[in-house]
Amino acid sequence: MVRLATWNVNSVRSRLPRLLDWLAQTQPDVVCLQETKVAAAAFPAAEVAELGYATAAHGDGRWNGVAVLSRVGLVDIARGFPGEPGFPDVETRALGATCGDVRVWSIYAPNGRSPGSAHYAYKLAWFEALAAAVRTEIAATPQLGVCGDFNVAPTDDDVWDPAAFVGATHVTPAERAALADLRSTGLQDVVPTPMKGPRPFTYWDYRAGMFHQNMGMRIDLVYATAPLAQRVASSYVDREARKGKLPSDHAPIVVDLR
DNA sequence: ATGCCTTATTTCATAAGA
Numbered sequence: 063m064v065r066l067a068t069w070n071v072n073s074v075r076s077r078l079p080r081l082l083d084w085l086a087q088t089q090p091d092v093v094c095l096q097e098t099k100v101a102a103a104a105f106p107a108a109e110v111a112e113l114g115y116a117t118a119a120h121g122d123g124r125w126n127g128v129a130v131l132s133r134v135g136l137v138d139i140a141r142g143f144p145g146e147p148g149f150p151d152v153e154t155r156a157l158g159a160t161c162g163d164v165r166v167w168s169i170y171a172p173n174g175r176s177p178g179s180a181h182y183a184y185k186l187a188w189f190e191a192l193a194a195a196v197r198t199e200i201a202a203t204p205q206l207g208v209c210g211d212f213n214v215a216p217t218d219d220d221v222w223d224p225a226a227f228v229g230a231t232h233v234t235p236a237e238r239a240a241l242a243d244l245r246s247t248g249l250q251d252v253v254p255t256p257m258k259g260p261r262p263f264t265y266w267d268y269r270a271g272m273f274h275q276n277m278g279m280r281i282d283l284v285y286a287t288a289p290l291a292q293r294v295a296s297s298y299v300d301r302e303a304r305k306g307k308l309p310s311d312h313a314p315i316v317v318d319l320r
Numbered sequence: 321a322t323g324c325c326t327t328a329t330t331t332c333a334t335a336a337g338a
Contacts, residue, residue, distance in 0.1 A: 072337090073327055097337090099328065124328050125336075173338060176322095213338070232338060267338075268325035279338075311326075311337085 063295070064134065064164060068094040068209035069303070069314035070265075070282060074129070075099070077310055078106050084303055085113050088316060091134045092161040094168030094209040098127035102154075105129060120157040127154050128170050128210070134162035143167075143195035147187045149180075156192070158199075164290065164319070165203045167196075169210035174231035182231060185213070189240035197247045200287060208249060208285040211265075211312065214241050216251065219261060220280035232281060249285040254297040254315045262299045265312045273304055284317055293319040 067090040071077040074095060085093070098105065098121050105119035116136040121127030130136065140158035149172065158167045169192065174185040192208075200206055214237040218224040227233045245251065256262040263278025272278065284297065297317040304313040 076327065097327090173336080175336085175338085227338095230338075265338075270321080270324040272324090281338080308326090 064092065064162065064319040065090045066092045066094075066164065066166070066207065066209070066284075066317045066319060067314050068096070068168065068282060068284060070096040070170070070211040070310060070312035072097050072310040072312065073099040074106060074127070075104075076308070078109060080303070080309065082109060082113065084300075084314070085110065085115070085131075088300070088314075090316065091132065092164065092166060093131040094166055095129040095131065096127075096168060096170040096211045098129050099124060100127055118157060118159050120154045122154050125153070126170055128157045128168040130157055130159040130161065130166060130168050132159065132161040136161055138165075143192060144198070145191040145194060147184060147191055149184045155188070163205055165199075165206045167206075167208045167210070169208060169212070171211060171213040173213055174237070177229065177231055177234050177236075185231075186236055186240055189237075189244060193240075193244045193247055196244065196249065200248050204287055204289045205293075206249075206287045207290055208244070209283070209315075211281060212241065212283045213281055214238060215279050215281055216241055216283070220263075222263070222277040222279065232279065245285065248287055250288065250291050252284040252286050252291055252294055252297055252317060254284070254299045254317070256299055257301045263301075263313075264299055264315060266304060268311050282312055282315055284315055290319070295320050
């Protein structure tokens with residue numbers, strides 16, 4: 063059994079005590095992290111190494127930043143992907159690594175800010191380039207998972223109230239088409255089980271008691287090739303990790319692979 | 321609710337998040 067997880071931690075330094083506790087309790091083998099908000103050289107690799115994890119980090123400071131932690135091997139590390147667009151410079155939003163028999167990409171898609179904006183066009187272009195890169199890699203890499211914060215809710219059921227998102231990013235047809243194009247490379251959505259309520263939300267805004275009222279979104283996803291998806295024994299959203307003091311605004315997804 | 325928290329930084333104000 064391999065336990066794979068993905069979590070947008072919203073600053074790995076700010077979240078470090080919680081991350082270490084969560085690793086010790088959850089015992090994942092491979093962890094994709096997003097929004098680490100730290101330069102690669104400043105990633106707290108020594109702290110996670112004490113728990114048995116090797117680190118591959120891709121980050122340049124204040125914004126973005128992704129990483130992969132693994133205790134089952136960590137090789138063939140790719141920082142960014144071929145043709146990755148920038149805004150205007152390429153940002154630290156994607157890191158690929160092979161961990162044992164599984165290749166993972168930890169991704170943090172651009173937010174998009176508002177439909178029609180330059181940042182929205184960047185988001186769509188970024189997904190298009192990601193799909194092209196996956197299309198190239200997937201042929202030689204049957205056991206591939208693309209995991210992370212996609213910043214798109216795949217369907218209207220993946221937001222707490224579609225009416226609240228009219229005119230907003232994350233739900234537009236073009237963004238959903240970008241996800242469909244990515245899936246068409248040979249990936250499928252591994253939908254996790256919610257620990258509470260009918261829908262597996264992974265993000266709740268910090269403000270106005272959104273988490274308490276379960277006004278969330280499913281924007282963190284695990285996209286897996288068929289050979290990898292066939293190994294999925296179970297998956298769940300760890301909403302317990304969203305509770306308590308100083309949480310991330312995202313919850314982890316935990317996937318158990320046979 | 322075009323900012324109800326939270327983050328890092330060119331910090332006591334701003335930009336970004338979704």
